[in-house]
Amino acid sequence: xxxxxxxxxxxxxxxxxxxxxxxxxxxxxxxxxxxxxxxxxxxxxxxxxxxxxxxxxxxxxxxxxxxxxxxxxxxxxxxxxxxxxxxxxxxxxxxxxxxxxxxxxxxxxxxxxxxxxxxxxxxxxxxxxxxxxxxxxxxxxxxxxxxxxxxxxxxxxxxxxxxxxxxxxxxxxxxxxx
Numbered sequence: 001x002x003x004x005x006x007x008x009x010x011x012x013x014x015x016x017x018x019x020x021x022x023x024x025x026x027x028x029x030x031x032x033x034x035x036x037x038x039x040x041x042x043x044x045x046x047x048x049x050x051x052x053x054x055x056x057x058x059x060x061x062x063x064x065x066x067x068x069x070x071x072x073x074x075x076x077x078x079x080x081x082x083x084x085x086x087x088x089x090x091x092x093x094x095x096x097x098x099x100x101x102x103x104x105x106x107x108x109x110x111x112x113x114x115x116x117x118x119x120x121x122x123x124x125x126x127x128x129x130x131x132x133x134x135x136x137x138x139x140x141x142x143x144x145x146x147x148x149x150x151x152x153x154x155x156x157x158x159x160x161x162x163x164x165x166x167x168x169x170x171x172x173x174x175x176x177x178x
Contacts, residue, residue: 005037024098031095035123039130039137046136054136061140062147068093069151081154083114086175090148090158094141097122107172118171121164134165142173149175 002008009017018026045053072089087106096104096118107117127137142160149158155178162168 005033005040024100028098032126032129035126036130039127039132042137042140043130043132046133057136057140058143061144062150065093065144065147065149066151067147069148070153071151072148073152073154078152078154081152081156081177082111083156083175083177084109086149086152086154086156086158086177087114087116089152090145090175093148094145112177114175116173116175118164118173121171124165135163138163138165145173 042053042057045057069089072093101120101122103120103122104116104118106114108115121138123137123141124134127134138160142158145160146158149156157176157178159174159176161172161174163171
């Protein structure tokens with residue numbers, strides 16, 4: 001709903017969009033609009049078409065992520081890639097809050113495995129505003145990340161073991177080089 005979430009941008013450069021506004025506030029507001037719009041769309045599709053829409057949304061998220069992953073390694077040397085390299089590739093693609101939010105940290109890291117911990121889920125507020133199911137949206141984001149990791153083509157995997165939306169004390173994402 002464009003009246004509720006704003007019009008789409010027409011390619012106007014970011015500095016023109018921001019103008020004299022404070023950049024942090026501007027970006028925070030835009031992130032909220034985009035993430036709430038995305039959750040509202042997915043929620044509406046599921047409400048109208050049921051489980052089939054949920055399955056399609058998860059598959060589409062994974063495919064979209066895969067295309068992003070492939071784009072990152074199209075001309076890159078993938079020899080000797082570490083779990084940290086895979087993690088950085090995801091973080092270069094996925095906006096997971098602002099650095100000042102301090103809710104994401106690396107819990108463990110070796111050459112072949114990295115475990116990321118989220119002490120809070122900044123996306124939940126947007127999902128709640130949209131009336132979207134939080135578990136579905138968490139799975140949607142996880143599918144997109146799975147796709148990025150697969151698309152990198154380095155034999156890596158991503159898994160999400162525990163999540164705040166399922167009542168766990170924090171979230172954990174694991175990136176492994178197989």
